[in-house]
Amino acid sequence: MFVSRFLYSFKFLLLGLGFFVAACSQKSDFGSQDSLPVAANSSFDFDYIAPRDPDIIKTTKGAAELDLETPLRCKVKWDTQELISAIPYNASSFRLVQNGRNDMLPRYEVNGFSFKSLEAQKVFLKLDKKAGIHLIAKDGPYARISGENLGGEFSDVVKMIADAAGIFYSYDDERKLMTLSRKASFTLYTPKSRPIILGLLDAIRGAGITDIVTDWSDYSITFTADYDTKQKIMDLVDYYKGNPVLVAYDVNVFRIYPNNKDKYIDWQSALDTFDFSTVNTSQAGIIGRILTTSNDLNLTTLRRFLGAQATIVPVAEGRFVVPNLWMSRFDVGKCSFDYALEKDLSILAKASFEKNNLIFSNITLDITDGEIAQFNVRSKLGENLLIIGLPNEIFDKNKPFSETIVFIVPKLIRATQTTKHIINQL
Numbered sequence: 001m002f003v004s005r006f007l008y009s010f011k012f013l014l015l016g017l018g019f020f021v022a023a024c025s026q027k028s029d030f031g032s033q034d035s036l037p038v039a040a041n042s043s044f045d046f047d048y049i050a051p052r053d054p055d056i057i058k059t060t061k062g063a064a065e066l067d068l069e070t071p072l073r074c075k076v077k078w079d080t081q082e083l084i085s086a087i088p089y090n091a092s093s094f095r096l097v098q099n100g101r102n103d104m105l106p107r108y109e110v111n112g113f114s115f116k117s118l119e120a121q122k123v124f125l126k127l128d129k130k131a132g133i134h135l136i137a138k139d140g141p142y143a144r145i146s147g148e149n150l151g152g153e154f155s156d157v158v159k160m161i162a163d164a165a166g167i168f169y170s171y172d173d174e175r176k177l178m179t180l181s182r183k184a185s186f187t188l189y190t191p192k193s194r195p196i197i198l199g200l201l202d203a204i205r206g207a208g209i210t211d212i213v214t215d216w217s218d219y220s221i222t223f224t225a226d227y228d229t230k231q232k233i234m235d236l237v238d239y240y241k242g243n244p245v246l247v248a249y250d251v252n253v254f255r256i257y258p259n260n261k262d263k264y265i266d267w268q269s270a271l272d273t274f275d276f277s278t279v280n281t282s283q284a285g286i287i288g289r290i291l292t293t294s295n296d297l298n299l300t301t302l303r304r305f306l307g308a309q310a311t312i313v314p315v316a317e318g319r320f321v322v323p324n325l326w327m328s329r330f331d332v333g334k335c336s337f338d339y340a341l342e343k344d345l346s347i348l349a350k351a352s353f354e355k356n357n358l359i360f361s362n363i364t365l366d367i368t369d370g371e372i373a374q375f376n377v378r379s380k381l382g383e384n385l386l387i388i389g390l391p392n393e394i395f396d397k398n399k400p401f402s403e404t405i406v407f408i409v410p411k412l413i414r415a416t417q418t419t420k421h422i423i424n425q426l
Contacts, residue, residue: 067334068216069201072194074318074335076250078299083381083411088418089191091241096234099185099222103173106131108154116146120165121180123147127157128178133171138181142167166227186230187222188237195413197221199246199321200236202328206348207232236323245324246413247351247359252299252317253332253342255392256310257402265309265403267388270297273305283377287394290363290375291386298384299407306405315340315404321413322351327362341395342404344368351410357381359410367394384409 108131115123120142128135145164150157162169168184190197213222281292316336322328327350333343350362365373387406392399
């Protein structure tokens with residue numbers, strides 16, 4: 001009885017401490033956007049309080065939100081925009097290693113090894129038995145495969161069978177034990193270049209891999225992947241080894257509350273405010289609309305135009321990098337205020353750089369519940385992209401009417417190989 005009361009009191013104490021920490025947390029610095037004016041309007045309540053279950057004890061908010069990428073990703077120098085930049089990198093630094101114990105397989109010659117429509121673990125069981133190796137299939141059964149008169153070094157045959165079945169193996173020589181699995185942990189070592197590793201991280205997230213640990217001391221990325229995803233990563237590394245072209249997207253997300261609650265933002269008036277051809281193209285999506293604009297309509301002039309009609313609330317800014325013909329992902333919540341309605345918004349982009357400085361961008365906006373908008377847009381290098389008309393009902397139906405804006409500046413990064421040692425290149 002005493003133990004039960006003690007546990008209950010301890011649980012109550014932890015919940016009290018959790019409430020105290022949450023109450024004392026402060027809003028994070030928004031970086032360069034602090035210099036831009038934001039109109040004050042006390043009639044709106046912009047605070048967002050996430051629902052919480054008092055019976056669940058969670059990691060403290062400050063610890064949960066710690067992100068080592070933030071200093072590199074979440075500050076954009078809007079006043080010094082370089083449309084084309086070049087970065088050197090050492091291609092020999094790329095190395096993909098499978099983690100865990102993986103000793104060298106016994107030297108053993110295989111001759112005339114055949115099997116027909118046999119589950120992969122049974123193929124290995126048959127093969128390993130001749131080599132005196134025990135087998136563990138962690139998550140079988142695996143695909144059925146066939147082979148005829150396979151021969152050669154034992155390690156080569158093992159790799160051939162594993163590749164055919166789309167699985168991984170590891171070997172413990174001390175215990176004479178081989179383990180099969182559908183997924184494995186890998187570490188990708190990269191050149192010591194921040195744009196290179198950020199581009200790789202964005203592309204890996206674009207491939208759907210989320211359990212990533214980045215070590216900034218040795219510029220390595222550790223992740224878990226199945227066979228197909230591992231092959232995609234290998235293809236990505238091969239692309240990076242060939243003087244790649246990267247498309248960098250600088251992003252600014254903000255929300256606007258119209259001064260007149262009964263009226264929407266008059267976007268048509270932008271055509272009178274700015275010179276002709278400042279807005280070059282306009283394309284409607286299922287929700288929202290994307291514009292391509294000249295740099296006369298930049299972040300400063302856009303906010304000045306909107307400030308006459310609405311209260312502007314900053315949400316997030318940051319950068320993500322897309323290898324040419326690949327897809328990358330930018331999670332707004334990584335760079336947003338903790339109370340932002342749009343913190344679950346993700347921006348995915350597949351980019352293609354073509355002749356005459358044309359950039360083709362396939363841009364998708366996702367939230368937790370799924371895709372909300374997609375745009376295929378062609379722009380010229382030097383043009384900006386502007387997504388407008390995203391109603392706040394997408395993010396929270398209980399807030400006053402507002403509209404979320406996504407401002408994007410595409411730029412190019414040309415990577416060139418060098419044999420020199422690169423240290424922490426910005």
